[in-house]
Amino acid sequence: xxxxxxxxxxxxxxxxxxxxxxxxxxTHSFVTGSFxxxxxxxIESTQHKTIRFRKVHFATDIVDTAGMDEYSRLSRNAxxxxxxxxxxxxxxxxKSFETIKQVNDSLLNTLGDAPDxxxxxxxxxxxxxxxxxxxxxDAQTMAESLGVPYIECSAKTGExxxxxxxxxxxxxxxxxxLLAETGEGGCHIM
Numbered sequence: 001x002x003x004x005x006x007x008x009x010x011x012x013x014x015x016x017x018x019x020x021x022x023x024x025x026x027t028h029s030f031v032t033g034s035f036x037x038x039x040x041x042x043i044e045s046t047q048h049k050t051i052r053f054r055k056v057h058f059a060t061d062i063v064d065t066a067g068m069d070e071y072s073r074l075s076r077n078a079x080x081x082x083x084x085x086x087x088x089x090x091x092x093x094x095k096s097f098e099t100i101k102q103v104n105d106s107l108l109n110t111l112g113d114a115p116d117x118x119x120x121x122x123x124x125x126x127x128x129x130x131x132x133x134x135x136x137x138d139a140q141t142m143a144e145s146l147g148v149p150y151i152e153c154s155a156k157t158g159e160x161x162x163x164x165x166x167x168x169x170x171x172x173x174x175x176x177x178l179l180a181e182t183g184e185g186g187c188h189i190m
Contacts, residue, residue, distance in 0.1 A: 008057045012081050013168060016103050017088035018096035019067025022124035025155035026088065027064040030165055035156045051169060058169055068103050079110050084118035084172040086164055091123045091152065094133040097142075104146060118171035119148045122164050127154040 015023045024045075029035050031047045051058045063082065087104055089096040100121065111117055121143040123134065136152070143150035149167050153160035 004055070006052065006055055006057045008059055010059050010061070011083045011169065011172060012061045012063065013084050013086065013165070013172075014063040014065060014079075014082045015086045015088060016065055016068060016107065017086075017122075018090075018093070018099040018103070021067070021088050021090040021093065021096045022155050023067070023088050024064050026086075026122070026124060026153065026161060026164065027062050029155035029158060029161045031062065033158070035158070049165075051165065053169070060165070060169075062165075068099065068106070079107075084120075084168045086120050086122050086168055087146075087148075088122040088124050089134065089139075090125045091134045091139070092125050092128045092131045097134040097139070100142065118168065118174070119146065120164060120168045120171060121146060121148050121150045123150070123152040125154060125156075126152040126159055127156050 015027055017023050025035060027047050031049045045064045047062045047064065049060050049062065051060060085107060087100050087107075089100050091097075104119070107119075108114065108117065121139065123136075123139050139152070140150050149171065151160055151164050151167060153164055155161060
């Protein structure tokens with residue numbers, strides 16, 4: 001007797017944050033497993049990747065958005081039908097960290113102040129920790145005030161890149177129970 005085919009679930013994720021914090025590098029590193037030194041400011045692009053958690057395949061659309069500042073608005077593509085958000089700042093840029101509060105407020109305002117929007121706070125450029133302008137404690141304090149998990153990563157070294165997306169999927173699926181039986185570590189990238 002054969003087991004059931006895995007369930008396929010579509011999820012749309014948006015990557016938000018200040019300019020030049022590594023949103024595109026994070027997305028590219030996750031989707032392709034490689035890092036590009038080239039920097040071209042992003043207008044907006046969508047990447048696709050399937051993530052398998054035991055019995056569920058998550059077909060993800062990852063919306064890599066343009067850099068935001070305190071006056072930016074969310075694009076239609078980054079707000080409609082999105083299941084979860086990565087709020088990205090660079091640990092080597094205090095300005096990018098301070099902008100996260102406005103980005104989060106803009107997000108919640110756009111979505112009608114829903115407090116349970118699945119989000120994860122991401123400190124990028126962890127490989128440059130010798131140039132750190134944002135302490136882990138400051139970032140953890142902000143994450144706690146937002147009620148979201150905090151992860152530091154490096155698109156350049158690949159450290160914790162997949163963990164950003166896995167954690168966000170877990171946040172998205174908290175209420176649906178799709179991941180309840182998998183526990184920790186049951187994830188495979190395809």
